[in-house]
Amino acid sequence: MSSQSTSLLSDHQDEEDNLPLKSIPGTYGWPFFGPVRDRLDYFYRQGDLGYCRAKMAKHQSTVFRANIPPGPFVSSNSRAVFLLDAVSFPALFDTERVEKRDVLAGTYAPGLSYTGGYRVCSYLDPSEPEHATLKCWVMSVLAARHGKFIPLFQNSVGAFFKALEEKVAGEGRASLNDLMSPTVFDFVFKLLCDGKGASETELGQKGAASVASWLLPQLAPMIILGLRYLPNPVEDLILHTFPLPYFLIKSDYEKLYKAFYNSASTVLDEAERMGISREEACHNIVPQRPRGHDGLVPEHDEVDRGAGEQLHRRIRDEIRPIVKQSGGLTLSALDKMSLTKSVVYEALRIQPGVPLQYAKAKEDMIIRSHDAKFLVKKGEMLVGDQRLATRDPKVFRDPEEFIGDRFLGAEGEKLLKYIYWSNGRETDAATADNKACPGKDMIVLLSRVLLAEFFLRYDTFTVESSNLLRRITVTFTSLTKATS
Numbered sequence: 001m002s003s004q005s006t007s008l009l010s011d012h013q014d015e016e017d018n019l020p021l022k023s024i025p026g027t028y029g030w031p032f033f034g035p036v037r038d039r040l041d042y043f044y045r046q047g048d049l050g051y052c053r054a055k056m057a058k059h060q061s062t063v064f065r066a067n068i069p070p071g072p073f074v075s076s077n078s079r080a081v082f083l084l085d086a087v088s089f090p091a092l093f094d095t096e097r098v099e100k101r102d103v104l105a106g107t108y109a110p111g112l113s114y115t116g117g118y119r120v121c122s123y124l125d126p127s128e129p130e131h132a133t134l135k136c137w138v139m140s141v142l143a144a145r146h147g148k149f150i151p152l153f154q155n156s157v158g159a160f161f162k163a164l165e166e167k168v169a170g171e172g173r174a175s176l177n178d179l180m181s182p183t184v185f186d187f188v189f190k191l192l193c194d195g196k197g198a199s200e201t202e203l204g205q206k207g208a209a210s211v212a213s214w215l216l217p218q219l220a221p222m223i224i225l226g227l228r229y230l231p232n233p234v235e236d237l238i239l240h241t242f243p244l245p246y247f248l249i250k251s252d253y254e255k256l257y258k259a260f261y262n263s264a265s266t267v268l269d270e271a272e273r274m275g276i277s278r279e280e281a282c283h284n285i286v287p288q289r290p291r292g293h294d295g296l297v298p299e300h301d302e303v304d305r306g307a308g309e310q311l312h313r314r315i316r317d318e319i320r321p322i323v324k325q326s327g328g329l330t331l332s333a334l335d336k337m338s339l340t341k342s343v344v345y346e347a348l349r350i351q352p353g354v355p356l357q358y359a360k361a362k363e364d365m366i367i368r369s370h371d372a373k374f375l376v377k378k379g380e381m382l383v384g385d386q387r388l389a390t391r392d393p394k395v396f397r398d399p400e401e402f403i404g405d406r407f408l409g410a411e412g413e414k415l416l417k418y419i420y421w422s423n424g425r426e427t428d429a430a431t432a433d434n435k436a437c438p439g440k441d442m443i444v445l446l447s448r449v450l451l452a453e454f455f456l457r458y459d460t461f462t463v464e465s466s467n468l469l470r471r472i473t474v475t476f477t478s479l480t481k482a483t484s
């Protein structure tokens with residue numbers, strides 16, 4: 001594997017201390033007008049990444065002050081310090097110095113009605129005692145079911161592949177997102193409900209759609225619909241100007257809640273034993289599913305966007321002999337598939353599921369970028385966009401390229417600490433003291449399983465991808481069945 005450009009990384013204290021202390025560039029403009037102008041730039045005129053890149057270029061800095069949407073009237077304060085490089089971004093993980101209370105969505109918090117009146121785990125700061133209780137419960141639920149991850153997931157993806165083949169054969173195309181959402185919902189439901197399928201409850205086949213409906217008004221202030229016939233100002237008024245009311249999706253949420261409440265008895269018993277009421281635990285279950293993301297899996301069009309057919313060949317040449325020798329797709333077989341693992345990390349690097357992270361400075365603090373130090377004042381909002389931090393050209397060679405073997409070997413492994421998709425470094429574990437996703441190891445494992453299952457069945461594929469609702473949507477246009 002080619003060498004990575006890690007030489008400029010300023011991880012050493014000595015180097016950091018020599019960095020010049022600079023004032024943070026950037027302004028917020030006039031009250032009300034500044035945030036609204038910036039919101040229009042962010043969503044419509046420049047696009048979210050264009051907005052960040054334009055400001056980076058203007059200020060010649062990856063750390064700067066600017067408004068972060070939505071602004072008026074969804075949030076009363078849209079001022080933030082942006083952290084857009086691999087060195088400054090991890091300040092968002094430093095829970096000693098930053099507060100993560102009610103900042104999951106950013107400068108606004110969807111009403112508590114979306115979660116039954118409870119502040120669920122992801123909205124709690126680790127300094128709040130309920131955070132440790134809830135997070136330890138989630139981690140123990142996952143640990144106790146570790147042995148079921150692979151067989152349950154294989155069971156769920158069986159239906160996915162069947163539907164995928166039928167659609168591609170019949171209609172010439174099939175949406176990965178549409179097919180993956182029910183697959184993931186089915187898996188998570190079975191995992192948390194002792195193997196019972198959601199289709200056996202009153203949710204029927206509508207579980208994934210109900211989750212999407214429940215999420216939409218919460219995410220609305222930060223997404224665009226991209227509908228051709230809806231003028232931008234009208235969309236901006238509907239989505240970004242006032243919070244959407246809970247009653248629009250009340251019945252969807254109530255159905256989800258009821259289905260989990262009636263079926264996740266063991267998980268809820270475990271919560272009660274840890275001092276969490278069944279009601280609070282259940283309201284925590286629904287959000288503890290992939291949020292702002294369809295799957296447990298990175299969008300696999302990245303595999304295609306990269307080296308295409310050539311990378312597909314390398315992946316299947318790795319997977320098939322190992323599965324043959326191991327007599328199946330076991331944990332130890334997966335551990336031997338180093339390219340497959342690297343490909344998964346690369347997908348998580350280039351297209352993280354939850355790109356924006358926020359935190360508030362608990363105290364005056366120094367934040368470092370590659371080339372300067374900045375003083376952030378107590379109470380200031382910090383925001384980082386991972387799609388820029390994990391494409392930092394000073395850390396990753398050809399950062400916009402999908403390089404499947406980027407994380408192979410000793411040099412590649414050194415880069416894992418610059419993958420932040422789980423709200424923590426990939427090399428760090430999720431704990432009760434931090435805000436990293438407790439599902440992180442499961443997500444990586446199941447992404448590897450999906451990739452392996454895919455290339456056991458198919459030699460290659462083609463996809464088209466586009467950006468909708470700030471997410472990549474992927475459509476398969478062909479599948480070539482395995483010939484060996």
Ligand code: HEM
Nearest residue numbers: 121122288290295296353354422423434435436437438439
């Ligand atoms: C692809 C799927 C997933 C992605 C991309 C993802 C990503 C994240 C991120 C970025 C955070 C931090 C949010 C923040 O504070 O800014 C988070 C937190 C969390 N995630 Fe995940 N997650 C996924 C799936 C899951 C699953 C399957 C579970 C549980 C079964 C889970 C449970 C949690 C919990 C409990 C938290 C809150 C952690 C805390 O408050 O300390 N996540 N996740």
